[in-house]
Amino acid sequence: MQLQIVPARTGWHWIGQGVKTFFRQPLGLAGLFFLFMMLASLVSVLPVIGLPIVLTLMPSCTLGLMAATREVDAGRFPMPVTLFTALRGPREQVRRMLLLGGAYAVAVAAILLVVSLLGGDIAGPLATGDDIQPEDLQAALMQRGSALLLTLLLYTPVSMAFWHAPALVHWNGVSPPKAVFFSLTACWANRWAMLVYVGGWALVLAVVGNLLIGVVAMLGGAQVLQVLLLPLSLLMAAIFHTSIYFTYRDSFSAD
Template structure:
């Protein structure tokens, strides 16, 4: 496996590839993403252990969506069972994926714990347990600082886990090494990922602005949720679809067939 350095403009290409692949199977990808979010949300409702388990499953779920993208990119239809591809690749890789999930859960809970020292845990409760979010709470300085600190701390965590599930699943790399290689790949391709992130931010902002304009023209505020929810679901599915192409271009070793 060899790391590849790509130009900054590749960030735009990743965006285009994600959207184009989604358009090949829009209902399949939207459905898969909805199933992924529903499963995570339901698990989070379990007292005490629900949130850690849901967090631990996120790397495997992300891998499932990447595997679905690989299948769709070959012109095939991704079936629902692809979401658990990370748990169907043999005992050794199953164990590695579980370890990866535990590391992610620990890292995320740790950064939320750090943010809790700033605002007494208000932001962490809202984010992890769906606590009440009122305008008064949002405008509090401590709450805003805690949210900012959590965002800043999440950036290195996301770099560590961006490619890690794919490296564990398709290349059999150990969890710790996969985290290292993932971070190196993201940092060595810093400008490509920066462009990638900026393009997606512009896309999400553009869709939200467009919906707001349509709602204001129609004069029916109640339409905003009816329009924004399916569009947001599709946009999020496109975003996760593009993950596969960032991985494929950063590492030149061909992937194995997804089980």
Template sequence: MKLKLVPARTGAVWVKLGMQTFLKQPLALAGLFFMFMAVMSVTTMVPVVGLPLAMTLLPAATLGLMAATREATQGKFPMPLILFTALRAGPAKLRAMLTLGALYAGGFMLAMGVSYLVDGGGFARLYLGGSAPTAELLQSPGFQSAMWTFIGLHLPLSLMFWHAPALVFWHDLPPLKSMFFSIVACFRNFWAFTVFGLAWMATIVVAVLTLGTLGSVLGNPAMLGVMLFPALMLLASMFFTSLYFTYRDSFELETPLPAPDAA
């Protein structure tokens, strides 16, 4: 396995491929994403251990969505059990994936804990759904400091785990080694990932503006509020679909994986 360097424009190609692949199997991929969200939501409801448990399962669940995307590129219909691919691959891979998940959970809880110390938990409670946003809270210096502290700590954590589940599962790398290769791959392809992020941000802005404009034209401003959540969920599903392509193009595989046409 070797790292691959890709041009900046590849970031936009990843977004395009994510959308195209999703539209090939919209029912399967959307259904799997909503299953993913349901599993995470239900797990967080478990008293005391719910949040760290959900964060522990997150890399395995993300790998399941990547495996579903891989099947979709091969013209197959991903079945629901594929979401649990990482948990059904034998004891060795299960241990490795749960170890990876535990490392992510520890990093996430540390980042959240540091933000709690900054503003007394205002940002943490809002982020985790324990409180409703208010103008006073959002504008307070303490909240904003806590928010940027969390972002600053969580961003490198996300990069370390961006490719890690795929590297653990498909390359049999140890968890720590997979995290190292993941963040190195992200930095080596910095401009492609920058374009990738900006393209998704632009897509979300266009979707929101389109719904708002459509509601105004039809004389129904409430349409934005009604349609925004399902629209964002579909875009989030496409985003997770596109993650597979960021992994596929960042590493030179000994056995090439099937790849759809980028055109």
């Protein structure tokens, strides 16, 4: 396994490959993503243990969606069992994936703890039930914005560290600590391509959002927005997850 340095324009290529591949098998890939979201929603409602379980299984589910993309890229239909690819291998490999998921859960929990300690109560005066003064509302909104910015700053290195890690553990046989290190190194080495990739997706979402607003304005009202917003958001999220596989494929090559 060798790290490949790609030009910045590759970020647009990753987006294009994700869109192109998704629409080769839209029902299969969308169905797997919806299955993933449904399972995550069902598990997350469990008291106390729900969210930790979801976070621990997140790298495994990400690998499952990447495996589904690889199946479509190879001309095959992604079966539902593909979502559980990471948990169907040898016992040692499954153990490594769960260790990686545990590390991810701990990292996210640490971020939430830091934000809660430094950002304070995001709801602030909104949760008191008293009459809210304009200055209180403004302060609450500023506090919430600061907390969101802090979360983004803290989560960015965590996202880089775990971006390629599931694929490296499952397909390359790398141990979780090394996978996290190699993932962080690869994202930093290809930071310009990753910035174009993230910025490109932000641009795509902005364009789609504006188109949605235009459609709502023509068809008339908030009811149309409520009908279209959720399925369109899930569709865009499914296409985004389809593109993740190509960021891994082009960042590493067989030795």
